[in-house]
Amino acid sequence: MIQFDHVSKTFPDGTRAVDDFSLTIPSRQTTVFVGSSGCGKTTILRMINRMVDPTGGSIHIDDDDIATLNPVTLRRRIGYVMQNSGLLPHRTVIDNVATVPMLTGVKKAEAHASALELLDTVGLDRGLADRYPAQLSGGQQQRVGVARGLAIDPNILLMDEPFGAVDPIVRRELQQELLRIQSKLAKTIVFVTHDIDEAFLLGDNVVILRPGGQIVQAGSAEDIISSPADDFVADFVGANEGKRDLTVRERNGRRVAVDPSGRIAGVLRPEQPGDA
Ligand SMILES: Nc1ncnc2c1ncn2[C@@H]1O[C@H](COP(=O)(O)OP(=O)(O)OP(=O)(O)O)[C@@H](O)[C@H]1O
Incomplete structure (x- = not known):
């Protein structure tokens, strides 16, 4: 469980990105933050692994107040997948996946064997293991990014618009792959998107945000589509224009x-x- 209590973030230039955000994110489910650009989704996500520290409030993972944990240690036990895969360009696929486990002390042979299994998990041919990221398609790169996020076998996987940069057909394939992986692994996934259809497809819980990280509505897709909290949500999910009818x-x-x-x-x- 990840618990945000009255969390705020004001950046040094005075931008108040998140204002008094409270939410409990349940374990072993997928929670999706969705909202328009600049509403604070990425800032909230990055506070979970302390890439960003809050300026007010507290965040607990299970019983630990994360402000008391070493940020590097914390980051090594939380998987992170971002939009442009973030792969190291001069390392092969297998090395990209195996790097973080090796940093935490896993022997090279063992890390490589696990990495090959992870390529299977994310639906990538093992024959691609020795390629460099530039020799892969965008969709394949994102699969490697997911494999890398899973490499430390984290309980928590943070995904920041991971499928935002690929074409719609590949995006649908990656979404289905994630659903399949999650039905097997049951991680606590926190996923950021600005695409409401992606949020409804992937999210057990969908959190709709307005600027300042203000929660407009949180619930299942069914709850939100059947009873949008207000006109903003109804417009956002397309209920007002009859798009869901x-x-x-x-x-x-x-x-x-x-x-x-x-x-x-x-x-x-x-x-x-x-x-x-
Ligand atoms: N390092 C920073 N310094 C100052 N302001 C920042 C910084 N990072 C983000 N912001 C601002 O904080 C607000 C929230 O940004 P954030 O990236 O969390 O939004 P987002 O919802 O993830 O947006 P997008 O969908 O465009 O990625 C925005 O107004 C942004 O400009």
């Missing part, structure tokens, strides 16, 4: 749901025990 129509004796563009979204059937 499905219309029920009869087709060949069956009831089907049709989306706003006229495409069939699915067939309606009664709810059954065991449905998610």
Whole structure:
């Protein structure tokens, strides 16, 4: 569990990026921060591994107040994946994945063996292990970034717009891969995006933010779509323009749901025990 209590961040130039932010992030689930540019998402995320320190309030990971922990040690036990993969350009794929475990004392042979397994986990061919980042596609680079984030087997994985720079088709593949990985590994993932559809797809919990890190609404996709807290949220999720509306129509004796563009979204059937 990660707990923010009345956390604020004012940068040295006077910018108040986060103002009195309180939230409990549950373990082993994916929590997504979503909001427009500059609303404080990255600042909040980076406070979890002390890349940014708050100027007010406190953050606990389980029972530890992170202000009392050594930032370098803390960072080595939290995975971090960012938008442009952040790979070291002069190191091969395998070395990029194995570097942090080796810094924490894992022997090279063991770190390399684990790194190869991680390439399998993220859906990358082991044959790419000796390439350099520039010899990979953008999507492959992001997969290496995810493998590197997982290399220390962290409980917490921070992901800052990890799929923001790839094309929509690759983005969808990476999203599905993350869902698959998370169903197996059940990490505490904190994910930042400005794409509400990505937030609803990936997030067990979705936190919609306004500038200053103000929480407008937090809940499941179902909660937010079915009862947006206010007009800002309704606009943001597209509820006001009817973008989320499905219309029920009869087709060949069956009831089907049709989306706003006229495409069939699915067939309606009664709810059954065991449905998610
Ligand atoms: N080092 C800094 N010094 C001064 N102001 C900063 C600094 N870093 C961020 N800010 C400001 O703090 C606010 C929040 O920035 P942050 O990067 O957290 O937003 P964001 O929601 O992640 O934005 P984006 O989606 O564009 O990445 C913005 O006004 C930004 O300009």
